[in-house]
Amino acid sequence: MSPRKxxxxxxxxPGDFSIDDLQRVGSEPWTGVRNYQARNFMRQMQVGDGVLFYHSNCAVPGIYGLAEVASAAYPDPTQFERKSRYFDPRASREQPRWDLVDVRFVRHLARPLPLEEIRTHADALGEDFALIRKGTRLSVLPVTAAQWKLLLSLE
DNA sequence: GCCAACGTTGGC
DNA sequence: GCCAACGTTGGC
Known part of the structure; x- marks a missing residue:
């Protein structure tokens, strides 16, 4: 029996890879994560886990869509590709350093949920929510069932 | 473009 | 093992 979702x-x-890009391709290997904490979260992922798709470094940062985990973690092939911007000379095929999962498009949100609005619910979301915790820049982070429910009730 | 916050690297 | 220097993230 697998753990619950x-x-x-x-x-x-989004200039790199947006929710629209994900919709177009259907499923995408989540390449380029080079942070150990984020990598470790991906190693914990199970097929079918829910994903909030967040746009960062753009005019209106926020949650734009839903996706789901489509594979277990496996080595990120770009770490071996000398010409890739994600190449890591310390990684080898025998000893890969970075993992990724495949992510599959589910749907756009009925309306985007801007970070600015998410912040207004900080009390309900709790201090453990890494997205709005001061100084946290993780690109992959866990969301509790309660946080997920609250965020989706806002769309 | 600025810059605060943080993670990583490498000299010692 | 310390810590300064450097690179990156990401909001603004």
């Missing part, structure tokens, strides 16, 4: 938030710069 969990929830995550994953950030992407």
């Amino acid at each position: 969990r929830h995550w938030l994953m950030k992407s710069e």
